[in-house]
Amino acid sequence: MLSQVSKEDLPRPFLKWAGGKSRLIPTYHTFFPNDFQNYYEPFIGGGAVFFYLYNRPKEAFLTDINSELINTYNCVKNHLYELINILQYHEKQHNKDYYYQMRTTVEDSEVKKAARLIYLNKTCFNGLYRENSKGKFNVPMGRYKKPNICDSSSLRLASLALQSAEIKVRSFEHVLDDAINEDDFVYFDPPYYPVSSTSNFTSYSRYSFHEKEQNQLREVFGELAKRGVKVMLSNSDTSFIRDLYKEFHIHTVLAGRSINSNAKKRGVINELLITSY
Structure with missing residues (x-):
């Protein structure tokens, strides 16, 4: 129960x-x-x-x-461990320059796109998802001392529920x-x-x-x-x-x-x- x-x-x-x-x-x-x-x-x-x-x-x-959001949900459901590995890399690399580099990056696979969205979501201002008229993510970086970019436990539980x-x-x-x-x-x-x-x-x-x-x-x-x-x-x-x-x-x-x-x-x-x- x-x-x-x-x-x-x-x-x-x-x-x-x-x-x-x-x-x-x-x-x-x-x-x-x-x-x-x-x-x-x-x-x-x-x-x-x-x-x-x-x-x-x-x-x-x-x-x-x-x-982008739906792709992320599907990757959490179907490609969990590959996603976690990429997020752990983002977590190690994170700083201001890296954030703005990732904000303009166009990834070449669905799971990389999902990891990018989660990374930006965890590090941007107020966790605000916003796109401009061209579909480009345009939120500035937030002020977090140590953002929890790769919450493996939460992702595993979410993946299980999404099955x-x-x-x-x-x-x-x-x-x-x-x-x-x-x-x-x-x-x-x-x-x-x-x-x-x-x-x-x-x-x-x-x-x-x-x-x-x-x-x-x-x-x-x-x-x-x-x-x-x-x-x-x-x-x-x-x-x-x-x-x-x-x-x-x-x-x-x-x-x-x-x-x-x-x-x-x-x-x-x-x-x-x-x-x-």
Whole structure:
């Protein structure tokens, strides 16, 4: 039973991710449905919810439009030890010059690309994944005295959990191709709708996510709900989102904000958790 397993033996995110849900799991866990067979997460990000639920569904389907991210998940699943070896090399070489060299490096294999993403994620500013319009990673180096670049234990646990998951590059609307009834549970964690004009960070890749995409997501949410699929979604607490999902169950939760250009604006804020059940 999970209660008999130490926290260190449970899978957890191997990436730092802006908007990651690790700290919200204690709040979220009471909202997860009790019964489901298949789990779908179309914005996988850091994967905190998947890793928390990994032993409950028979099958998991993890997708994202970010091909670099999906490649990394697949390499953790299928090429673990080669990946660890490369990360150990990055860890030994790490310094400022090496970071900026790696930031511009174009790797020639999938596993090297995955190791590069993990290395940059562990050493960049606030663990923020961001691409410019050309798809180039453009985050400056963070101020870490000794970053944990190769967390072998975390990677091994994650790899074990991912063995039962199907991992693909897909945009969120394709979940409609697979989730069909009450045996399915879909969790959406999209780029949040901005709470102000100065917080308009709506994409971790070259692909934007604005009102048009938020409306498309609402249509997908509604169609899944009509099928009897159990659907849960996280987003910012704004009048736009509240109005968009007014037909469903809207729950207010407290969340910590750790990424803001103004340190004084980091702290606890309201977010929304929306469920179809």
